[in-house]
Amino acid sequence: MYSWTRFYFRLPIFLRLFLTVIVFMVFFGALIHFIEPQHFPTIFDGIWWAFVTGSTVGYGDYVPLSNAGRIIGILLILAGGGLVTFYMATLSAGTIKHEKDLSTGKVAFKGKGHIILVGWNERTRQLIEIMQQHNDPEDIVLIDRTMRELPYNQYPVHFIRGDVSDDETLHKANISYAKEILITADPSMREEQADQVVILAIVAMKGLNPELKIIAEILTEKHSVNARRAGATTVIRSNDFMSALFYHELHRNDPVKPFELLLEIMTEQQFHELDPPDTLVGKQFKEALIHYASDKETLVGIIRDEQLKLNLYSDAIIEKSDRLVVLTPLSQ
Structure with a gap:
């Protein structure tokens, strides 16, 4: 008996109230059936009457006629009506609280195969919009420690508020079943401090999921090696990338704007x-260009000895150990 009581009180309040309402209505339904069997031929008829009366709907298809039956009806209205009303009020309040908890990042994510984004900033906001435009099927979990609220109905993400280096936060994001993680540097911190936070996050994530693919944004050159040592699969040095774009823009005299062109390429195509297929091993780079161009793809360069090589000579030979970098339209 004690174990059933303990089990009952450990249930969520919605389920406890629901079970209480069911037991309450079944009890009154069975009671009215035994008191007035001529007017309530079956127990189900009595239960139907109990639900209709207790919820104050009152269809009038079943009515107790005896004094004892009417007394039961009065007790049902007094007790059952209040119980049903309390259940509905609790259900409504719980729904509102759950929506509030979703917006404030308190609800754990239960899905699998999702993508985790760390840090709410303009880069992640635009990335979410791009993924939404291209109908990416993966669920997105956003972890951020500074944002107090993210309206869940405005962005198609599951928000978790907390420190990304904290195990509790990572467990809430269900990191053990995540597909990959993108860690962005915090723009509110000094560059070196932001890199240290990213590296600490990588270590924490790898400790919980050693096989996880982690893409990390690093701002300073000296910490890119440390990020790889910590376990980052890919390190993006955004400062170097943007500095190169700034340099080319400063020395460009024609009206073409490479920033806009680059953004268009990144949003419409993917790397x-x-x-290399066996048919291209030992062949010249120009032959590979023609091979991929026939499929409406663009061969950009190769990765050899962990270094990206662009603008190769047309007679450069493709080796079996090379990795080809190909630009493909997202619609394919």
């Missing part, structure tokens, strides 16, 4: 790393 792939591929092993």
Whole structure:
């Protein structure tokens, strides 16, 4: 008996109230059936009457006629009506609280195969919009420690508020079943401090999921090696990338704007790393260009000895150990 009581009180309040309402209505339904069997031929008829009366709907298809039956009806209205009303009020309040908890990042994510984004900033906001435009099927979990609220109905993400280096936060994001993680540097911190936070996050994540693919944004050159040592699969040095774009823009005299062109390429196409097919091993780079151009793809360069090589000579030979970098339209 004690174990059932303990089990009952450990249930969520919605379920406890629901079970209480069911037991309450079944009891009154069975009672009215035994008191007035001529007017309530079956127990189900009595239960139907109890639900209709207790919820104050009152269809009038079943009515107790005896004094004892009417007394039961009075007790049902007094007790059952209040119980049903309390259940509905609790259900409504719980729904509102759950929505509030979702917006404030308190609800754990239960899905699998999702993508985790760390840090709420303009970069992640635009990335979410791009993924939404291209109908990416993966669920997105956003972890951020500074944002107090993210309206869940405005962005298609599951928000978790907390420190990304904290195990509790990572467990809430269900990191053990995540597909990959993108860690962005915190723009409110000094660059070196932001890199240290990213590296600490990588260590924490790898400790919980050693096989996890982690893409990390690093701002300073000296910490890129440390990020790889910590376990980052890919390190993006955004400062170096943007500095190169700034330099070319400063020395460009024609009206073409490379920033806009680059953004258009990144939003409409995606990069792939591929092993060279056997038919291209030992062939010249220009032959590979023609091979991928026939499929409306663009061969950009190769990765050899962990270094990206662009603008190769047309007679450069493709080796079996190379990785081909190919630009593919997202619609394919």
